[in-house]
Amino acid sequence: MSRLRALLMTAAIPAVMSAATQADGPSRGEVLASTCHACHGPEGRGSPPLPPLRGRSDLRTQLLAWKSSAEASGDAHLMIRFARGLSEADIDALAAYFAAKDAP
Numbered sequence: 001m002s003r004l005r006a007l008l009m010t011a012a013i014p015a016v017m018s019a020a021t022q023a024d025g026p027s028r029g030e031v032l033a034s035t036c037h038a039c040h041g042p043e044g045r046g047s048p049p050l051p052p053l054r055g056r057s058d059l060r061t062q063l064l065a066w067k068s069s070a071e072a073s074g075d076a077h078l079m080i081r082f083a084r085g086l087s088e089a090d091i092d093a094l095a096a097y098f099a100a101k102d103a104p
């Protein structure tokens with residue numbers, strides 16, 4: 001699992017982020033959200049034990065708190081490391097994307 005996590009941190013995020021800079025096609029929030037779906041279930045519907053992300057209004061607060069967490073990167077909780085790879089604009093786009101979806 002740690003190898004998978006390392007791979008996600010180093011490979012998947014930059015690939016998704018560069019895809020997200022393309023002008024047309026799916027919204028930035030939708031493209032970024034596809035990385036979340038890998039763990040949090042298709043369309044952010046949750047994949048036990050991971051909670052759903054759809055319909056949540058606290059994602060911006062949560063992701064910003066993780067991003068600014070002082071926890072050392074080596075020991076940091078997975079989502080802290082994930083959030084550090086996101087810009088504030090990415091976080092806004094993700095929060096808007098999931099908040100606009102009906103809760104599962």
Ligand code: HEC
Binds near residue numbers: 005050077079082094
């Ligand atoms: C590599 C797998 C993985 C990916 C990808 C992932 N997450 Fe997570 N996420 C987790 C795990 C594991 C937890 C549970 C952490 C814990 O409680 O210790 C979690 C927890 C969360 C929580 C806290 C939920 C709660 O109610 O406590 C939020 C919010 C969240 N993730 C949002 C996101 C968003 C947004 C994305 C996409 C940018 C994302 N996650 C991508 C694995 C992942």
